Amino acid sequence: MPTMIDVTIIGAGIVGSLIARKLSSYDLNILVLDKENDVGNVTSMANSAIVHSGYDPKPGSLKAILNVKGNALYPKMCEELDVSFDQIGSLTVAIYDSQLPTLTDLAERSKQNGVPVKLLSKEEVLAIEPNLSPEVKGALLAPTAGIVNPFTLTVHAMENACDNGVTLHLDEEVISIDKIDDHFKVNTTKGSYETKVVIDAAGVYSDKIHEMVEPIDYKVEPRKGEYMVLDHYGEKLVNHVIFPLPSEKGKGILVTKTTSDNYLVGPSSEFVDDKEDLSTDKLTLDDVRRQATLMVPNIPFNQVIRTFSGLRPTPTTHDFILGTAKCSKNFILASGIESPGLASSPAIADYVVENFVSKVLPLVKKENWNPRVRKHIHPRDLSEEEQAKLVKEHKEYGEIVCNCEKVSLGEILDELSRSVPPKTIKALKKRTRAGFGKCQGGFCQPIVLKLLAEHYHLDMSDILLDKDGSNICRYHTKEDAKND
């Protein structure tokens, strides 16, 4: 890195990654720091994967404006970044007659937010969603809502940024930030960097990062949501994202399909004290089950292959915090990005760059900026002729590593060759889906582990499942025998 960096982005979640990508189109030198060992490893990884339409946030709020703008940016962005995105639409359903006036209010709010919606009668809803409860009284259809693969979105956004010259340092936690005249010195667990501009995109820790430069009067509180994932089991459960009516706790427990044809049920909503608390518990999941069943009575819970929880970075200000620090216009905040943060993220990136970065740095467009990542090849999606041609040239695409999700060796080797390569089993899983299926890595984990060890010239005992210390092959039996 040069002695003076133009922009240092703290946090490689979806917001940090898309800001990095946007900034990579300008003639700037950019550093991204993240304490995790992979991009998109916290909130961006564990969420509902919904690109909301934007009918629900309070009109005029940043959430409302940026959600609607962000939603409109998704089709082109996902095409450029080679990410699965499907505009399946959402249905917000009323189960009781008493809820019908709220639906009408929401339709009115949609109009103010500029979101196309349609009120549907009971018959109309059941015609398009036969598995909904016959108790349904009506619904609000928002056709622009969609589902996205949030894992590859973040990875590909950062990969694209890196392909365009951004430097990414993972596994490097920011410990303190010194303000020196009109610039900053960012001190990490591995070094110090002088930078003209800092962008705080640190998710649940964004308040802590901001506090490193000045006292603050808000907090970003982790609000946990627990989910269940169902296997793709050959039948259709729902065709849209199914929401209950929103409440002060958020959009409520939804039922949706995912871009990989799984189904997702959740999330719960509960403030927790610990910004690392990703535990799940039976009572909460029982409640998720109960609430989801009110809308979709016959969810096959015997198809659950995984439960997980995610943390929403909920700001005490009730809206996204996009602005600059009081002490300096060069310290930019992209904080408190809870739902609809994923949907808003491309618009947040534009907003941050146009309103704040452009005020403190000259933005000169690069001539040769490439908005695309190298195309990913998935043999399972090709025609027979294409498959035959592919394997003739690249035999590794003929060998399947993950049986449940049909992930080929070729896809894994391709990921390892990219500019944000996976270092852990989980990082590889996020990129390729190897280990995502019903056996949860029971069969492919050892193969994947061995591939990672071979690729990085490491012993199998050095390969991590996830975080530091999560080594699987902990003790070499033969080594111990030698030592005895």
Next chain:
Amino acid sequence: MINKDLVIIGGGSGGMSAALEAYALGVKDILILEKNDYLGGILNQCIHNGFGLQEFKEELTGPEFMSRFSKAVKEKGIEYRLKSNVYDISKDKVVSYSNEVEGFVKVKAKAIILTTGCYERNAGAIQIPGDRPSGVYTAGQAQLYLNCYGYLVGKRVFILGSGDIGLIMARRMTLEGAKVLGVAELMPYSAGLNRNIVQCLKDFDIPLYLSHTVKQVIGKDGHIEKVVIAKVDEKFNFIEGTDMVFDVDALLLSVGLVPNVDLISKLGLHFSRTRGAIVNQDMETEVEGIFSAGNALHVHDLVDYVVSEAREAAKGAVKYLNGELKNEGHVYDVEASNGIGYVVPQKIYVDEAEDNLIFKFRVRKPYKMINLVIKEGDEVIRKIPKLAIIPSEMEIVKIAKDKFKKSSNKITISVEEK
């Protein structure tokens, strides 16, 4: 497209014994497709002994047992492909597979046998509560890392579930120097074979906690640190004041096996209570000419039984290839009734069956001093007194087919308590 008389999907003990049986009965145009780069399937990692008492009347290790079959397959020149993943089969029996050498291949088979084995239920499926650290593995995963790669996944181990792989791993990890702190079983009885309870737990003073399960996994910094185990009541709710905390660096799960039936799902077929396919007396699924056997059909206690069932499927396939299996004549639906968890087969075309009808089933819970009752309609065909019967041991009952009168279309198996 290539043509084959018989394609066998899965080259484990079941697939290989089916191939050898079909070969012996005159079908030589066979292709075995195996996803691993070796034949023998899961037995490659089962290096303990206890295999083959039925089949060979001697006690072998898993690799010894399976290598007798793989040698025979090679000697006979039966064709097989390794590292070959079947991603689709169709009702007209086109098998699509791929591998590094041939790429994407389609084979038109006259008959197919599915011997795809089973997979282990895991932390996701049982929705294990608490933190989500590493250090939680299925027993089979830990077995593979230990026996095939030479790594212990932990040295202070707790095991949830008393399935046989968990019991075997309790002993195996102890022998490799790990401390196995205990085995918890949700049910009030063990899910494993009695001989494994004795040889793998009792002989090593490893406690078995019945009616106990994991209440919480604790591991804040990436790796598991503790498990909280507690006792449950009859409705599986935790009983207060029964918590026990164990410091661990690994939690192994041996909480059941599930038939691996992706290909069956793709055909849109129904599933039986075993979560495998529905089959007739010749192990033929609802699609004519497609057969299933072994752990892909229902999970067996012993590989010896897998082998004999796979031979039945092979006989069925040969009958089908010879035009002798038409699913005609008098048919029975076979039902698991009071106290019985499942029964295989679910359908019997009695006119086409061999001389003896074979019923395989498990009881839902342990019983003492009962009768097993096999009925045709309301008429009792046979009553078998049992002093003791447990779910972990599969029952096999053979009855001469001429005992059945074709007076009804239903055969039921039930437990009669005295």
